[in-house]
């Protein structure tokens with residue numbers, strides 16, 4: 001590579017701060033511009049991380065010569081941003097959830113494919129250090145053929161202070177958090193064929209569901225995905241995800257505080273995983289922050305190698321089908337056959 005990849009970040013809100021810090025650790029990229037409709041947010045990002053300031057994405061694309069754009073706005077603007085990027089021949093990495101509707105997601109994938117542009121979704125949970133370890137163990141055959149899984153995210157952490165837009169979302173925890181857990185289940189077991197959802201709203205101030213349980217049926221396994229923003233336990237583990245995987249030769253358990261236990265052919269191994277450090281990371285978010293670095297590193301490695309990222313736009317169409325299908329199952333009270341909405 002003769003020069004760094006020139007990129008812009010659009011949407012300088014809550015989660016984008018992690019993106020910006022992570023990019024600053026990746027030498028192959030250069031932040032040339034930041035954009036937010038809120039001028040104060042854009043200026044603050046520029047003051048800390050550099051780049052020219054824009055409040056209008058169309059103007060940004062008109063004025064700047066970019067290799068890629070990092071879109072960290074919320075879902076309603078994703079299609080417009082990705083289509084703008086494609087129009088200008090710019091590769092895109094876009095935050096999850098990719099879209100609220102399948103048609104929008106398909107349009108984004110088509111727009112990038114038509115121009116041969118790399119397109120990845122910032123689906124970072126599978127890039128968490130403990131999840132990479134679990135995947136390695138599974139692939140090494142440590143527990144034989146997996147037949148049962150549970151991927152769980154339960155907390156009473158006040159998510160609404162930092163992300164007030166979640167309060168009014170008619171679809172909430174399934175598309176906000178279970179989407180990550182579905183992706184983990186796919187990463188561990190492969191694609192589900194059907195799923196069944198039960199969900200509730202516990203907190204009366206919000207519009208959507210804040211507790212959800214989804215039963216996923218794979219070819220040779222069953223996996224429970226469960227998420228809650230109303231779990232008042234005495235051990236606050238936000239924002240950790242717990243995993244149990246049972247196989248014909250053993251069990252993998254990722255519990256609180258990144259405790260990993262592997263039972264493999266009768267031998268028990270316990271380990272307290274240590275999340276790799278970053279100077280900008282802070283408790284309790286360090287596990288997620290490290291995954292942001294890892295996924296952005298993956299994006300740059302794929303750009304350099306010309307390979308398709310793990311969580312490409314195309315791959316994410318299946319994830320979105322599962323996610324929207326989970327709502328379909330909840331609404332109809334029946335099993336959803338994966339692929340019906342695609």
Ligand SMILES: NC(=O)c1ccc[n+]([C@@H]2O[C@H](COP(=O)([O-])OP(=O)(O)OC[C@H]3O[C@@H](n4cnc5c(N)ncnc54)[C@H](O)[C@@H]3O)[C@@H](O)[C@H]2O)c1
Pocket residue numbers: 010011012013014015016035036037038041055056057072073074075077095096097122123124162163165176288
């Ligand atoms: N992967 C994760 O772990 C994770 C965690 C939190 C949030 N997220 C996702 O990140 C996205 C952003 O969430 P957030 O909580 O940071 O939201 P936020 O509201 O704090 O930030 C979004 C920013 O986008 C800006 N914006 C909106 N429309 C714009 C437009 N047309 N042009 C330019 N800027 C525009 C807003 O002004 C705001 O500053 C969401 O899709 C959310 O689901 C992902």
